[in-house]
Amino acid sequence: MSVLQNALVLTARQGAFAISPISIPTPDRGQLLIKVQAAALNPVDWKVQANGIIVTDYPAILGTDIAGVVEELGDGVEGFRKGDRVLTQGYFHNTHAGFQQFTLANADVTAKIPSHLTFEQAATIPVGLGTAALGLYTQNVPPGVDFGSARLIPPWDPLGRGRYVGKPFMVLGASSSVGQYVLQLARLSGFSPIIATASLHNATHLQSLGATHVLDRQLSAFDLRTEVAKITSKPFDVIFDAVSLPATQNAAYEILAYGGCLIVVLYPRININPSTQAPGREKRVEKAFGQVNFPPENRAVGATLYRNLTALLEEGLIRPNRVEILPGGLAAAVAGLDRLRNGTVSGVKLVLRPQETT
Ligand SMILES: NC(=O)c1ccc[n+]([C@@H]2O[C@H](COP(=O)([O-])OP(=O)(O)OC[C@H]3O[C@@H](n4cnc5c(N)ncnc54)[C@H](OP(=O)(O)O)[C@@H]3O)[C@@H](O)[C@H]2O)c1
Known part of the structure; x- marks a missing residue:
């Protein structure tokens, strides 16, 4: 596997987005390396870019709704295998964000995607x-x-x-x-x-x-x-x-x-x-603070949610948002985030496919 991947980076606080080659991270204990097949857009992504909030280190990778394939397992991970289709919530740290082709995930807040759901549908689930x-x-x-x-x-x-x-x-x-x-x-x-x-x-x-x-x-x-x-x-x-x-x-x-x-x-x-x-x-x-990775009180609820999530999805008790796929790989986030900011998206989730990035 190449050690470099493409990422959509926000180059500076309130700056521009650019596609940039960065290294693929290595999973630590309890983590998975995921090949990101679909990443959904969220209002917080445009708010970070427009208002300079939350993120302090630049260049920064955004995107926290992630679905993909397990590529590598860190030590101590149980219940997953290379090749599993999974969904997880990322966060604003460059090794854990979604607008890139490979990212890390904490295994206890990752769930397998049932076969009836596409990667794009699964990517609508974590943040919402x-x-x-x-x-x-x-x-x-x-x-x-x-x-x-x-x-x-x-x-x-x-x-x-x-x-x-x-x-x-x-x-x-x-x-x-x-x-x-x-x-x-x-x-x-x-x-x-x-x-x-x-x-x-x-x-x-x-x-x-x-x-x-x-x-x-x-x-x-x-x-x-x-x-x-x-x-x-x-x-x-x-x-x-x-x-x-x-x-x-x-x-x-x-x-x-x-x-x-x-x-x-x-x-x-x-x-x-x-x-x-x-x-x-x-x-x-x-x-509400919608981040299952932290702090520990959220992680505790998040881990029980993710332990039960595959079954809830399989039984149709939780259904994903409707999807609009944005063609063009990671770069499609820029126009998509503008649409979210303008309030012109109604009842669907915008999803891009990082592997389509050229
Ligand atoms: N605190 C947290 O941790 C956290 C986490 C996630 C999201 N958020 C925030 O939560 C908000 C929602 O996020 P999201 O991703 O769910 O948004 P979204 O899917 O982009 O929301 C778009 C929808 O909002 C509806 N809407 C807008 N104004 C409305 C109003 N006055 N009354 C009723 N519906 C209205 C529209 O409904 P119609 O099309 O039917 O008109 C539209 O479909 C955002 O501000 C986001 O930043 C916070």
Whole structure:
């Protein structure tokens, strides 16, 4: 095997992307070397480039949604063989990112891809499902950190499947990648009704993933509350805002029951009126941190998710996002990230194929 590969590198903070030859890393203990067959694009990738956030070392390789083939195993790895088709979540370290032809993965947060799924479908899963799962199910989040969870029991735990039967659930931005996985997890957790907001052209698809009702994302906060009240009068103990703009956060917070938990994916931006609080039954707002590799609290949930993921996919209990394949290899990320930034992608995940890079 050649020791060099192609990567899409962000050359400097807020700089340009370029295709560059870099060396292929060697897997350490507990790691896999993966030949990346498909990598999905995420909003955070354009946010890093445009805003200079998160990443500190340049040139940097982005991309954290990865599907490919196991090429080499590090010491101590069990349960995988060379040639296995796998999916994993990367992170912003050049040996662990997705916009390159070979990357490293931590084996405990890697899962085999069932034969009915393509690499491109599998690449839509890690970040979206991880964010949904961590926001709902992470336990024991240490005090003083800026992320949290609803602390529900996950549906892959025998005590968790169907546990929340009869309780209503709401997800704002249900046709986002994260939102589609939130819907499916809410269904597995037993919630009902499951109310979604989205553009209505996505309604049928979202119903197939678990939404019992789809409301137009253009409704005002007042109209949204009115429509929700027509569906159920039960209290909402958990709401997931997969958009988390100030308007959606505030609309969700108003609907949330006292003592309930609103999960957001961006920093909380809620105008809390102290006179409307119920002392001792405050509404909790938790920002999900959708990274299964770290910190350890996320890794613990992530590892149990990945241990169960192949079976959940095989049984069709978790389905991937719909895919749009971007032709042109790694370089296709540049135009694709522009589309995500412009908000012109609706209900599909953009996926590129690094091995097509010329
Ligand atoms: N905290 C974390 O660790 C973490 C992890 C992952 C993602 N995120 C963040 O989560 C957000 C979603 O990420 P993603 O990859 O899931 O996004 P995405 O798939 O790119 O989301 C696009 C979808 O958002 C929907 N949408 C946009 N504005 C909306 C609104 N006002 N109401 C309802 N739906 C709306 C659109 O729905 P329609 O087409 O139906 O109109 C569109 O389909 C991003 O801001 C991302 O940066 C955070």
